[in-house]
Amino acid sequence: MNTRLVLPFVCVALLLSACGKNETASAAASEPAAGAATANAADAKAGARVIEITANDQMKFSITTIEAKAGEELKVVLENIGNLPIEAMGHNWVLLKPGTDVASFAAAAAAARTNEYIPPALADKVVAHTKLLGPKKTDSITFTVPAAGEYPFICSFPGHFVMMKGTLTAK
Numbered sequence: 001m002n003t004r005l006v007l008p009f010v011c012v013a014l015l016l017s018a019c020g021k022n023e024t025a026s027a028a029a030s031e032p033a034a035g036a037a038t039a040n041a042a043d044a045k046a047g048a049r050v051i052e053i054t055a056n057d058q059m060k061f062s063i064t065t066i067e068a069k070a071g072e073e074l075k076v077v078l079e080n081i082g083n084l085p086i087e088a089m090g091h092n093w094v095l096l097k098p099g100t101d102v103a104s105f106a107a108a109a110a111a112a113r114t115n116e117y118i119p120p121a122l123a124d125k126v127v128a129h130t131k132l133l134g135p136k137k138t139d140s141i142t143f144t145v146p147a148a149g150e151y152p153f154i155c156s157f158p159g160h161f162v163m164m165k166g167t168l169t170a171k
């Protein structure tokens, strides 16, 4: 009686665990390797140069000047390393076209809270932007530098552009 009851259970258990183990093993063996290879291949193909920028509770970008070449592909990674909530100290990274009136853009941005402070009416002034980030959040944006010129970049959270601004110079 015992054997009859136990054996089927053991068989099923073995099957299940064997099946589970195989899937886990094959996933562990193949996925990271394939993923890494794909990522490397994509990076090599795209040639996107990674630029890491942090933003903090003191309203400062870690980088305020970026040198680039026209036509170069850049991947800007923004990390908010602060602790204050997004409503009080949100940060984004907004790259504007050369010649954009930054103060006017920032004023319009301040009124665009529901659009993460990217003013829809001035979307044509924006080359690239990240999401608005709360504390310990990261976002990245990959884009091609359109042409030679001096591109202002800011955080468009209300009031921040005075402190949080820089220039991407493309040659």
Ligand code: ZN
Binding pocket: 055, 059, 089, 090, 091, 092, 155, 156, 157, 160, 164
């Ligand atoms: Zn900010």
